Amino acid sequence: MSASSPVRCKRLLRLLKKQQLEAMLVSNPVNVSYLTGFTGEDSLLILTKDRSILLSDSRFETQIQEECPELEADIRTSGQSLYQALSKLISKLNLSGIGFEASETSFAMWQQLDSDLKNISLVPTRGLVEELRQVKDAGEIAELREAIEQAEKGFAVLQASLVPDMTEQEAANELEHTMRRFGAKGASFDTIVAVGTRAALPHARPTSRKLGEAGFVLIDWGAVNQTGYHSDLTRVLWTGRLSSKLTKVYNVTLEAQQKAIAAVRPGISCREVDRIARSIIENAGYGKKFGHGLGHGIGRDIHEGPRVSPGSETILEPGMVITIEPGIYLPEWGGVRIEDDVLVTKEGYEVLTSVPKELEISRWG
Amino acid sequence: MSASSPVRCKRLLRLLKKQQLEAMLVSNPVNVSYLTGFTGEDSLLILTKDRSILLSDSRFETQIQEECPELEADIRTSGQSLYQALSKLISKLNLSGIGFEASETSFAMWQQLDSDLKNISLVPTRGLVEELRQVKDAGEIAELREAIEQAEKGFAVLQASLVPDMTEQEAANELEHTMRRFGAKGASFDTIVAVGTRAALPHARPTSRKLGEAGFVLIDWGAVNQTGYHSDLTRVLWTGRLSSKLTKVYNVTLEAQQKAIAAVRPGISCREVDRIARSIIENAGYGKKFGHGLGHGIGRDIHEGPRVSPGSETILEPGMVITIEPGIYLPEWGGVRIEDDVLVTKEGYEVLTSVPKELEISRWG
Numbered sequence: 001m002s003a004s005s006p007v008r009c010k011r012l013l014r015l016l017k018k019q020q021l022e023a024m025l026v027s028n029p030v031n032v033s034y035l036t037g038f039t040g041e042d043s044l045l046i047l048t049k050d051r052s053i054l055l056s057d058s059r060f061e062t063q064i065q066e067e068c069p070e071l072e073a074d075i076r077t078s079g080q081s082l083y084q085a086l087s088k089l090i091s092k093l094n095l096s097g098i099g100f101e102a103s104e105t106s107f108a109m110w111q112q113l114d115s116d117l118k119n120i121s122l123v124p125t126r127g128l129v130e131e132l133r134q135v136k137d138a139g140e141i142a143e144l145r146e147a148i149e150q151a152e153k154g155f156a157v158l159q160a161s162l163v164p165d166m167t168e169q170e171a172a173n174e175l176e177h178t179m180r181r182f183g184a185k186g187a188s189f190d191t192i193v194a195v196g197t198r199a200a201l202p203h204a205r206p207t208s209r210k211l212g213e214a215g216f217v218l219i220d221w222g223a224v225n226q227t228g229y230h231s232d233l234t235r236v237l238w239t240g241r242l243s244s245k246l247t248k249v250y251n252v253t254l255e256a257q258q259k260a261i262a263a264v265r266p267g268i269s270c271r272e273v274d275r276i277a278r279s280i281i282e283n284a285g286y287g288k289k290f291g292h293g294l295g296h297g298i299g300r301d302i303h304e305g306p307r308v309s310p311g312s313e314t315i316l317e318p319g320m321v322i323t324i325e326p327g328i329y330l331p332e333w334g335g336v337r338i339e340d341d342v343l344v345t346k347e348g349y350e351v352l353t354s355v356p357k358e359l360e361i362s363r364w365g
Numbered sequence: 366m367s368a369s370s371p372v373r374c375k376r377l378l379r380l381l382k383k384q385q386l387e388a389m390l391v392s393n394p395v396n397v398s399y400l401t402g403f404t405g406e407d408s409l410l411i412l413t414k415d416r417s418i419l420l421s422d423s424r425f426e427t428q429i430q431e432e433c434p435e436l437e438a439d440i441r442t443s444g445q446s447l448y449q450a451l452s453k454l455i456s457k458l459n460l461s462g463i464g465f466e467a468s469e470t471s472f473a474m475w476q477q478l479d480s481d482l483k484n485i486s487l488v489p490t491r492g493l494v495e496e497l498r499q500v501k502d503a504g505e506i507a508e509l510r511e512a513i514e515q516a517e518k519g520f521a522v523l524q525a526s527l528v529p530d531m532t533e534q535e536a537a538n539e540l541e542h543t544m545r546r547f548g549a550k551g552a553s554f555d556t557i558v559a560v561g562t563r564a565a566l567p568h569a570r571p572t573s574r575k576l577g578e579a580g581f582v583l584i585d586w587g588a589v590n591q592t593g594y595h596s597d598l599t600r601v602l603w604t605g606r607l608s609s610k611l612t613k614v615y616n617v618t619l620e621a622q623q624k625a626i627a628a629v630r631p632g633i634s635c636r637e638v639d640r641i642a643r644s645i646i647e648n649a650g651y652g653k654k655f656g657h658g659l660g661h662g663i664g665r666d667i668h669e670g671p672r673v674s675p676g677s678e679t680i681l682e683p684g685m686v687i688t689i690e691p692g693i694y695l696p697e698w699g700g701v702r703i704e705d706d707v708l709v710t711k712e713g714y715e716v717l718t719s720v721p722k723e724l725e726i727s728r729w730g
Contacts, residue, residue: 058656059568100472107475107489108467124472170546177542181535203424291423 021099023048028104030300031129037068087116097121134305135319143229150223151231154179162364164212168193172206179223188222188230199335230302234339239365253336256280256326264349270312277326286328295323320344386464388413393469395665396494402433452481462486499670500684508594515588516596519544527729529577533558537571544588553587553595564700595667599704604730618701621645621691629714635677642691651693660688685709
């Protein structure tokens with residue numbers, strides 16, 4: 001159990017109280033891990049004012065003792081299904097009602113509880129733990145810094161190793177392998193290595209196209225550290241001669257990114273940050289070529305709150321960590337996206353990532 | 366769309382008919398992919414007697430055209446939530462009822478549909494597509510053979526590269542990297558490399574313990590190929606002098622595995638195959654040290670049906686592919702598990718994996 005787990009549980013209890021709830025069933029494993037420090041699977045957390053109980057099975061008995069000794073563990077027997085054990089546990093707690101995660105609880109689980117627990121009202125809740133997770137504490141920011149360092153060290157090795165004959169797929173493999181050598185658990189998502197026209201697809205998968213086949217390559221990558229925190233960056237590297245088109249598209253994207261980053265501070269809305277980047281791209285005539293939101297929170301999930309998009313009303317708070325990643329995608333030519341990870345501080349912002357992004361030095365080969 | 370998709374959809378329709386259902390909403394992305402060949406995310410399949418409709422968004426428009434051109438695509442607009450679009454689509458189909466996947470549909474999705482679709486009965490179904498997926502067709506068996514080949518080639522390189530100073534973590538990284546070089550999408554699960562006493566934990570995570578620190582190391586690994594099919598193997602390698610304890614434990618485990626494999630044929634129950642291995646281990650006095658089921662199906666999931674365990678009534682059929690992986694775990698000493706992937710054939714079985722497992726030649730260093 002990390003030192004911050006009791007604080008996080010208390011915060012959740014405060015959110016529950018606002019909704020007149022005395023207890024909560026947490027079924028999303030990422031949320032369970034956030035609240036308890038437990039890193040295993042197939043386990044559910046029940047949180048009440050006085051108790052934190054982890055319902056698990058014998059595979060994880062030792063691990064629970066090691067990772068979260070303060071937690072009550074309810075180890076179900078092998079003959080008992082998870083749902084049966086859950087109903088039994090809840091019914092013993094003398095509750096009149098319990099909240100559950102509406103988007104993270106299957107219909108099947110809900111149906112079983114609903115039929116077993118006649119006298120307890122099951123109350124669907126939405127995004128409560130996710131709301132807490134939007135604001136990172138000091139320990140989490142340190143974890144994110146580590147995931148970023150792993151990603152950046154890996155990228156530095158890759159960049160130094162690039163040769164024209166290497167394929168997108170080989171580059172993606174090398175990058176993931178190198179990040180692991182620097183301590184990462186793995187890549188935080190399927191690495192994108194997209195040469196030339198392939199870069200026009202925001203979610204391109206690596207192919208056997210060779211890096212030397214076009215004048216530039218877009219790389220979107222990140223590391224997940226051993227605790228499960230994710231980093232997320234994008235850079236475009238060019239080779240040969242720098243075309244005027246790449247120069248133009250790149251500089252518009254970079255300006256949009258820099259102005260948006262400069263606007264990050266507590267109190268500004270996510271939609272406003274998105275608007276700042278989007279208007280620069282629109283004014284340059286590429287408005288329709290930027291078809292996704294400006295960014296998203298990162299943490300235990302690679303995509304989490306807050307969304308930074310035209311429709312996002314969320315107000316930035318100190319401790320939020322978001323990506324800022326404007327892009328311009330021109331079918332048949334290619335695309336440019338530049339992405340950094342930004343912490344909202346009390347005073348404004350801190351860019352956590354540090355891979356150089358000036359076009360002049362983003363050269364390889 | 367793979368050539369076999371229409372056949373799979375027809376089989377599902379036959380299962381639906383037995384339950385008096387005229388349509389089905391498929392929300393598990395692995396099931397959607399199995400039925401359509403589509404490999405993207407956040408998309409739902411609606412299957413009726415006459416139509417197969419994939420509800421997706423603009424990110425995947427091109428990909429759907431490429432991967433499954435015969436499918437009707439319903440591309441929701443960016444302003445429309447998935448649930449809204451889904452309700453709208455279903456309500457246009459003139460259905461009186463539709464099945465949904467009870468374990469793969471969130472309470473939130475069900476609640477939205479239930480409130481939007483007053484005149485259509487929503488019928489929970491359990492494991493219908495999973496039941497079909499238990500029996501692999503020829504194309505799937507070829508995919509599994511490829512995933513096995515990637516895993517075995519990777520292991521051969523790792524085995525040739527082992528040095529006493531290498532850590533469990535480094536060995537796991539090397540293996541994953543090498544499997545990718547042989548074309549794998551990645552490891553099919555977190556690779557287990559467990560030196561000496563660590564091998565007593567069936568789900569050990571790689572640490573910084575060095576391979577040379579004990580007389581043997583257990584490696585449990587697999588590859589997932591680009592289409593998403595998983596392989597799963599376990600071997601124990603020894604170094605230095607072969608102890609009599611390892612010899613004894615290994616040979617009991619190997620005999621249990623070989624006898625269980627030899628029993629695989631259409632018509633036998635999974636519990637009976639489990640019993641054959643388990644009784645050999647029990648007779649050797651290690652019954653309580655074999656605390657998990659004998660095996661599981663592999664395919665698009667690393668764990669899928671049929672389960673091969675004491676409680677599994679499933680009868681083996683040609684086309685099922687299962688792991689056979691007995692283990693003996695002795696706390697403070699270590700453990701042995703030997704695992705191969707076995708296809709049920711019309712005549713009996715075919716062991717798809719081929720890494721040698723005789724103790725005498727399972728030596729490194």
